[in-house]
Amino acid sequence: MRRLLEQGVAIFSWSGTLLLLTVLLVLLGYLGYRGAGAVDTGLIFGTIPPLDALLLRRQVFDGLFPAVAGTFALVLLAVGLAAPVGLAAGIYMAEYCRGRSRQVLGLFFDILAGLPSIVVGLAGFSLTIALHRLLPGSLGPCLLISALSLGFLILPYLIRSTQLALESLPPALRLSAPALGATKLQNIRYVLLPARLSAILGGIILATGRAAEDTAVIMLTGAVASAGLPRSLFEQFEALPFFIYYISSQYSDPDELQTGFGAAILLSAVCAVLLLGAFIIEQTLSRRLMR
Amino acid sequence: MDDGAKIITEKLCFAYRKRAVLQDIDLALPARSIIAVTGASGLGKTTFLSIFNRLWEENGGGTCRGRVTIRFADGPVDIYGKEMSVSLLRRRVGMVFQAPNPLPMTVFKNVAFPLLLQSAKSRDDIAEQVETMLKKVHLFDEVKDRLDSDARILSGGQQQRLCIARALMSDPEILLLDEPTSSLDNTACARIEELLVELRKDRTLIMVSHYQDQVRRVADRVFELADRQLCRIW
Amino acid sequence: MSTFGRLPVVLFRLAAFGSGLLTIAVFLLMLFLGWPLLSGGQFVHLIAEEWSPDRGLYGVFPMVIGSIAIALLALCFSLPISLGTSFVAATLAPRPLRRCLLAMVRFMAGIPTVVYGFVAVFLLVPFMREHLTGGSGLNILTASMILALLIAPTMIVFFVGGLGSVEKSFCLAVDGLGGTKVQKLLYLQLPQAWPAMVAGVVMGLGRAMGDTLISLMLAGNSVAVPHAAIDSGRTLTAHIALVIAADFSSMEFKSIFAAGMILYVFSSVVVVVLRLFTGMAMRPTG
Numbered sequence: 001m002r003r004l005l006e007q008g009v010a011i012f013s014w015s016g017t018l019l020l021l022t023v024l025l026v027l028l029g030y031l032g033y034r035g036a037g038a039v040d041t042g043l044i045f046g047t048i049p050p051l052d053a054l055l056l057r058r059q060v061f062d063g064l065f066p067a068v069a070g071t072f073a074l075v076l077l078a079v080g081l082a083a084p085v086g087l088a089a090g091i092y093m094a095e096y097c098r099g100r101s102r103q104v105l106g107l108f109f110d111i112l113a114g115l116p117s118i119v120v121g122l123a124g125f126s127l128t129i130a131l132h133r134l135l136p137g138s139l140g141p142c143l144l145i146s147a148l149s150l151g152f153l154i155l156p157y158l159i160r161s162t163q164l165a166l167e168s169l170p171p172a173l174r175l176s177a178p179a180l181g182a183t184k185l186q187n188i189r190y191v192l193l194p195a196r197l198s199a200i201l202g203g204i205i206l207a208t209g210r211a212a213e214d215t216a217v218i219m220l221t222g223a224v225a226s227a228g229l230p231r232s233l234f235e236q237f238e239a240l241p242f243f244i245y246y247i248s249s250q251y252s253d254p255d256e257l258q259t260g261f262g263a264a265i266l267l268s269a270v271c272a273v274l275l276l277g278a279f280i281i282e283q284t285l286s287r288r289l290m291r
Numbered sequence: 292m293d294d295g296a297k298i299i300t301e302k303l304c305f306a307y308r309k310r311a312v313l314q315d316i317d318l319a320l321p322a323r324s325i326i327a328v329t330g331a332s333g334l335g336k337t338t339f340l341s342i343f344n345r346l347w348e349e350n351g352g353g354t355c356r357g358r359v360t361i362r363f364a365d366g367p368v369d370i371y372g373k374e375m376s377v378s379l380l381r382r383r384v385g386m387v388f389q390a391p392n393p394l395p396m397t398v399f400k401n402v403a404f405p406l407l408l409q410s411a412k413s414r415d416d417i418a419e420q421v422e423t424m425l426k427k428v429h430l431f432d433e434v435k436d437r438l439d440s441d442a443r444i445l446s447g448g449q450q451q452r453l454c455i456a457r458a459l460m461s462d463p464e465i466l467l468l469d470e471p472t473s474s475l476d477n478t479a480c481a482r483i484e485e486l487l488v489e490l491r492k493d494r495t496l497i498m499v500s501h502y503q504d505q506v507r508r509v510a511d512r513v514f515e516l517a518d519r520q521l522c523r524i525w
Numbered sequence: 526m527s528t529f530g531r532l533p534v535v536l537f538r539l540a541a542f543g544s545g546l547l548t549i550a551v552f553l554l555m556l557f558l559g560w561p562l563l564s565g566g567q568f569v570h571l572i573a574e575e576w577s578p579d580r581g582l583y584g585v586f587p588m589v590i591g592s593i594a595i596a597l598l599a600l601c602f603s604l605p606i607s608l609g610t611s612f613v614a615a616t617l618a619p620r621p622l623r624r625c626l627l628a629m630v631r632f633m634a635g636i637p638t639v640v641y642g643f644v645a646v647f648l649l650v651p652f653m654r655e656h657l658t659g660g661s662g663l664n665i666l667t668a669s670m671i672l673a674l675l676i677a678p679t680m681i682v683f684f685v686g687g688l689g690s691v692e693k694s695f696c697l698a699v700d701g702l703g704g705t706k707v708q709k710l711l712y713l714q715l716p717q718a719w720p721a722m723v724a725g726v727v728m729g730l731g732r733a734m735g736d737t738l739i740s741l742m743l744a745g746n747s748v749a750v751p752h753a754a755i756d757s758g759r760t761l762t763a764h765i766a767l768v769i770a771a772d773f774s775s776m777e778f779k780s781i782f783a784a785g786m787i788l789y790v791f792s793s794v795v796v797v798v799l800r801l802f803t804g805m806a807m808r809p810t811g
Binding site: 271 | 530533534536537538539540541542543544545547548549551554555558605606607608609610612613614617626628629631632633635636637638639640641642643644645646647648674677705707708710711731734735736737738741742762765766769781782785788789792793795796797799800
């Protein structure tokens with residue numbers, strides 16, 4: 001009887017794994033099959049020479065360039081806004097916060113990390129309504145509001161990864177500098193942060209990936225199907241994930257659909273590269289600690 | 292009270308949350324000597340050491356009562372007094388740990404680290420001081436070609452001498468040593484012991500040690516920690 | 526030194542407490558904007574009522590049902606597969622294959638949600654339409670199948686973490702007694718790791734309830750209360766995304782704040798439950 005159960009579990013496990021891998025391969029294979037033809041410089045820049053587009057000499061109408069540039073600006077802005085706050089809060093949690101406030105703050109950050117991204121988007125949207133009521137006509141959904149909301153979305157990951165990185169330092173290393181007369185701040189600045197820089201950087205890169213792929217937040221806070229290149233913080237913008245969502249229901253001809261598949265491949269590749277980057281940084285770090 | 296004493300404790304008590312470690316300790320420790328503390332493990336010898344540079348405060352927990360006075364060259368100081376700066380105290384009371392603890396940086400930067408904390412001095416000054424200090428612990432010849440490589444590639448004995456050099460960098464009058472040789476082999480151990488005897492000429496050393504023979508070789512005065520009391524053995 | 530030296534610490538504290546306060550502020554903002562619907566004890570109505578703007582009914586009951594149905598169905602699909610995969614990735618497979626599999630799972634978690642949805646629209650939806658469910662092919666079943674794929678990496682990571690954190694000495698003991706890998710898994714790791722397994726399931730459910738794009742793209746978004754898995758349905762998350770463009774002052778528009786609050790409360794409950802279970806896993810006897 002036991003033997004039977006054991007064999008059953010083994011068969012069940014392996015077939016589950018196989019099923020998952022098969023489904024994943026089918027999905028990715030289909031994406032590659034439909035989209036491979038679309039991946040070239042024309043996908044991004046249309047018929048315009050890439051250099052002209054990058055230098056903003058000519059406008060790109062039939063390529064993904066505005067969406068790519070929009071996503072780039074958005075993510076850069078969001079991470080730029082959230083990273084300093086996340087790092088500071090993470091340092092505070094790991095090095096200064098003790099007792100009850102540590103528990104309460106920890107709970108808040110966990111709740112924040114668990115919030116559905118559409119709720120965060122709704123919060124950003126609510127902000128525009130509130131602003132609209134207080135100062136009529138001042139600010140609608142725009143790049144800045146999107147970046148703020150997106151920054152808020154990735155904030156708990158930044159805080160947690162920084163906190164975890166610092167807390168995982170060996171206690172002996174933690175005492176070394178204070179024993180030499182370092183103040184707490186000097187210890188953090190000269191020893192603790194440099195020792196865990198790679199882990200903290202890895203956390204930031206992972207958060208960047210999250211910001212790049214999120215669709216729900218930006219569709220509520222200012223992403224639109226056609227806006228051209230982002231020109232100001234206070235205007236609506238295009239973004240890759242929103243473009244993919246938009247194409248899935250609104251495509252008008254096979255060419256547009258093909259571009260949609262190309263965009264899906266492009267976005268996946270961007271996320272995969274960010275993931276790989278974080279992974280490599282973590283690996284070099286663990287090798288250095290092993291020595 | 293002994294007039295020549297460097298460190299004086301009066302009614303010194305220390306307790307972790309429920310467990311008392313030290314009870315009413317009155318001591319007068321002489322200057323320019325090696326004072327050894329022995330005793331079974333787990334009784335709080337390391338805690339006793341860390342009272343003199345207040346390092347126990349970094350771990351949180353624990354309460355310290357009583358009075359500890361150190362007679363520095365420029366006058367006596369109550370180290371738990373209100374106006375005492377902890378980081379200033381730790382520059383004048385150095386510490387060396389059981390396991391060598393080089394910081395994750397180069398050999399040079401490790402030794403120069405205390406100077407970085409005091410943020411002064413020119414580059415040449417620093418290089419000169421690092422060299423002097425490495426020579427003092429007889430390490431310079433061994434590492435002079437490796438000053439810019441990671442300190443963790445050195446052997447255990449070399450690392451420990453590096454840590455002693457680092458602790459000496461801010462010219463402390465007192466050096467606390469927490470079983471400085473217990474993670475080293477015999478040769479490395481002997482070199483450290485020689486070094487300690489040299490250092491004793493112009494500094495006060497308090498050392499925790501498990502090894503009776505080591506204590507007999509180097510110490511001027513030996514205490515045993517038992518039952519929350521320090522008993523002088525000789 | 527003293528005033529300047531304190532400044533960074535003040536900034537650190539400001540960042541931490543500011544972030545914490547923002548979390549509460551989000552809830553209060555939604556409460557404030559959704560208040561006209563909630564005042565006078567109408568909250569119960571709001572949750573239990575149907576959605577029928579013609580008759581002046583703005584209840585989000587169909588969306589609550591839609592969210593729960595899609596999430597639970599996704600969990601049913603995903604749980605066995607995730608369990609099996611985590612068994613293989615934690616114990617059964619040889620070491621190199623295990624690392625490979627874990628890297629794959631991490632990669633899966635990194636694929637953008639919108640890409641899963643996009644591919645499903647053109648691959649799974651036509652298949653469902655022609656072979657299984659008929660109709661438009663946009664229904665609860667389709668959405669939950671893709672959602673199952675989306676939450677699998679989350680659960681697998683939790684499961685593998687739990688199974689892997691069983692003490693090495695115990696594992697050595699079983700290995701030394703000549704136990705097979707399956708035996709080690711069944712009689713040692715699984716009993717030891719159950720809090721982590723529960724945590725993984727709760728986490729997966731939380732992610733499934735919180736997802737927007739998959740249900741928005743694949744579930745059909747009908748506002749009727751769904752009666753079967755092949756019915757079209759609308760989730761709370763999709764409801765927010767769909768109504769956002771409506772007139773700001775309408776009651777319809779205000780209902781999205783009710784939906785937002787329900788999601789907020791639900792995800793907070795998930796977090797609290799998770800904390801309890803991980804707390805339990807920490808205790809030696811747990």
